[in-house]
Amino acid sequence: MTRSQQRALTIKLILLKIHQISTNRLCIELKRLNEHLAYYLHIRGPENGIKWSVETKVEFKVYGQNKKSKAHTFDYRYEKDEGCGYPDFLEWEEMKKEYLIDGSLTVEAHVQLIESSGFSKEKIRKFDESNKDDSDVILVVNKKEFYVLRKFLAAQSSFFKALLLGNFAESKKLKVTLTGIDPDDFHYFLEVLYGELAIDENNVEGILLLVDMYDAKTATRRCENFLLKESKKSLKKKLEMATRYHLENLKNNCMEKIKTKEDVRSVLPANINDLDHNIFFYMSDNEFTGSETLPIDLLLEKDPILKQIELKIDAITEKLAEHGQKFNEISDKLQSIENLTAKISKIDEDVEAKDTVPKQAAEKSFILKHVFENVEHFVKGRSYEGGSENHFNVVSCIALQRLNDHLACFVSIRGPKEEVKWEVETKVDIKIDGPNQISKAESCNHCFEKNEGWGFPKFLEWEEMKNEYLVDGKLTVEAHVQLIESSGFSKEKIRKFDESNKDDSDVVLVVNKKEFYVLRKYLAAQSSFFKALLLGDSAESKKPKVTLAGIDPDDFHYFLEVLHGELAIDEDARTFF
Template sequence: MAANEESSMRIRPEPESTIPLENNQVTEETGEIAGAGDTSNAALLVEIKKLRSELIATTEENRKKQDEMLQKFESKMEDMKKGVSEKLQSIEALTSNDKPEKSDSTRNVASSKPVKQFKLKHVFEDSNKFQENVSNFSLDEDHDKVNWYINLMRRNNHLGFYVGCEPIAPADDKWSIRTITEYKVVGRKKNDVMRTCENCYQTDEGWGFSKFLDWEEMNKYCLADGKLQVEAKVTIIETTGLGKRKIRKFDESQEDVSDVILVVRDTKFYVSKMYLAAQSPIFKTLLLGNFSESKQSEVKLNGIDPDDFHYFLELLYGESAVDGNVMRAFFQGRSGTTGPKVPTF
C-alpha cells in the first residue's frame, strides 16, 4: 500500500532558479521585465510610458494656466491700486480747493523748500591792518530786492565774519528772512576755513561768528599780500513781509465807485471804465469800443499776474512807482565803508 501511494504521487520538479516578484526589474532598452519572459509586460511598459508622458504634459499645461491666472490677478490688482490712487488725488484736490486763502500776514511765507540760493564773494584789501572792533563792509549785492553784504572785523585777536541783509522796500514793517549760510575764508594752498549756521534776519544787523578764525592763523595761512578772500553761500529757506507795499485798494470796498470788474485769475479789481479809458487807449478800446467786453459787468484778463496788474493800476491812478521805503533804502547803504551811500547822477 505504501508502494502504491508512492507511485501515485507526482513530484513537481524545482526550477533551476527562482526570482522573487519584488526583485523584478523593468528594462527600458528591451521593454521586458527581467526575470520574466511574458511579452505582455512589454505592452504594459509602453502604456506606462504613455501615461507618464501625458501626465507630464498635463502638469506643464496646468502650470502655464496658473501663471496666466496669476498674471491676470496681478494686473487687476494694479488697476485697482491705480483707481484708488486717482480717487484719493481727486478727493485731495477737492479738499484743497475748499481751503480758505492765506491771510495777508502769511501770504508772503515761502515753502519749506529753498526758494533761492546765491553766493557772495569779496576780497578785502589790507586785512592785516584791520582796527579792533571796526566793521569792514563789502559792496552791497541785490538779490530779489534785498541788499546783502559781508562784514569782517578784528575782535579779541580773532577774525569776526558776518553776513547781513536789508530789504530795499519791504511790504511790511515786520519782515523776516530765514537762511542757512556757509561762511568761507579762502586760504592759500587750499587751506580753506568753512563754517555753517542757520540764521533768521529781522533787522539789518549781520549774523555770523565773532571768533571765526584765530588772527595769527589768518595771517599765516590765508592772507596774500594783505588781501583776504571770503565767500558766503546763502540759501534762503523762508521769507515774510517782503515785496512792494500795495498803496491803493481795488477790492469790494471800491464797488460803489466802480462800474466794471476786471478779473485777473481769481482776483477781482473794481475800477471805473471812463477813468481807465482816459488813461490808456487799450482800455478805451476794450471797455468803450465795439467789443463784447464793453457790455459786460465783468471782464476777464488772461496771461497777467494779479500783483503786477495791481501795481499797474496804481500807476494809472496816479500813485508813485517809488515809495518812501525805496527812497530811504536808496540813500542808505555801505559801499565798502561805514558811512552812508551817496548816490551819483
C-alpha cells in the first residue's frame, strides 16, 4: 500500500523590467538573446559547501493579452548553482506585441521538486538502528531505514493504523517500504510526531505534505501553530498552504488580514479557480479599500479580477445547491453506520492488577512569603492580604487581621473563574520569624470548597507580636502549602487516553482510579523510569494494568499529551518523570 505525492512550488513574478529577481533559492531569469526572449530557472545550493542535487520538473508559462498564454515543460537535475531553460522561448517582437500589457510581463514557473539531497538541517532525534530496542517495525524510505513503533504511529495517523495494524500484508512484515516521499521530510515528520521542536521555515511545507498524506492530526496542529505564531512567510504563501493542507485556523487568520484591494491582489493565485471557496465568499461579504473605501459591487465594476471572483462565487453557490441533497443522504448513511458500530460489545479484561508501583509521591507544594508593613497600625477587624500567587493553577495568598487583641493569620484560596464545583485539600504551615532567631509556627489541614481564608484567629497575642516579632514596623510571614488533592481546576484536554485508545495501546496505567491506555515501548523510549518499570525485570513489566501512586491524574494526562507531541504546556504545567 503506497501513496505518492510530490512537493509543488509556484513562482509568479510581474516584471516591470526584464531582469533577474530572486525568490529564496529559486529565481526566474529573463534575457533578450538574439532577438528572442530567453527564459531560465535558477536554483542555488546550500552555502555550506556540501554536495547537493535537486531533480525537478519545470513548466514555464507566459500570460498575454486576451487570455493568450505560452508554456514549455522540461525535466532537469540541478547539481550546481546554474540556470536551465529556453534561450528562444519567444520571439522578441511576438512577446512585445502579444504578451506585454502596459509594459509589464507576467511569467510563472511551476516547479516540482521530485528528489533533493544536501539541503537538510541537523536532526534532533535518531530513528536508526540505535532505536531498535524501542521499535517493532522498520519503515524504509528511499533506502533509508527508520525504526519505529507500529501502535504509536497508528495512534497518530489513520494511514499508518490501516497500513500497520489493518488487513494489509504490511501489517505482518518487519520491514515496510514507503514510496514517493523524501527521507529528510519523513525524518522531520517523525520528530514532530515524537514531540520534538523540529518545525522551521524550511521544512514546514515538507512536513505538512506528509501530515496531509498520512492524516496525522497532532502534527497538523503543531505545523499550524508554527505558521500562526512563528513563521515569517508571506500572507499569500500562508493562505496557499492553509488552503492546500486544510488549516482552517490559519486560513481564518489570513482572511482577517485581507483589508484592502491591494491585499486582495497580493493573495490571488495565477489561476482564479485555485482560490478556496470560503475565501471567495469572504471577499464577497466584505468591503475592501484602495485609495478610498469602496463597496465590493463598485470594486467588481472597476476590477476584472474581482469580477472573476463574483462569477466564481455564483458557480460555487449553484454547485452547493446541487450537492446539498446528496450530502444529506451520505450523512444519514454515516450516522447509521456510527450507530451500528456503537452497539458492538467490548471485551472485558480478565486480569485486574492490584499492586502499586513503589514511588515517592510527586508532591505539589509551594511557599507563600510576604512582608507586611505598618502592622502596628492595622485597623481592628480589617483584612490585609499579601500578593496573590498562582501555583498549579490555584490562586492563593496570605491574609492577616487584628482580631480581639490577637494577630490572626490565614491562607486564602480562590477557585476558578468558571462557575464549576471545585475543592482543594491542603496542609498548611504558617510561620512568622522575628529578630534573634525567634519564630512561631502553626499547622492545619483544610479542604477549601469556596473562596475563603482558613487558619488561626489567635496566632499571636497582639502585644507579643509588636514586642518580639516586628522589625522596623514590618512583619515577615511564610506559609508552606501542600496541595494534597484538587478538582475543578483542570483545563481542557487535547488528546484522549481512555478506552477509545485501547487498540493503540498495550498497557493501562492507573492514576487515582483513572485509566490511561498507552504503549510500553513508546513511554520507555521517552522515560528511563518507564523503561525500567515497563520493560525491565520488575513484576509490572508483565502486567496489563500498572498503578502509579502519589500523582494527580490531570497532571499525568497533560504529561502524556506533551510526550505525544501535543502543545499542552502552559504556565502551570509540571513534569514528573
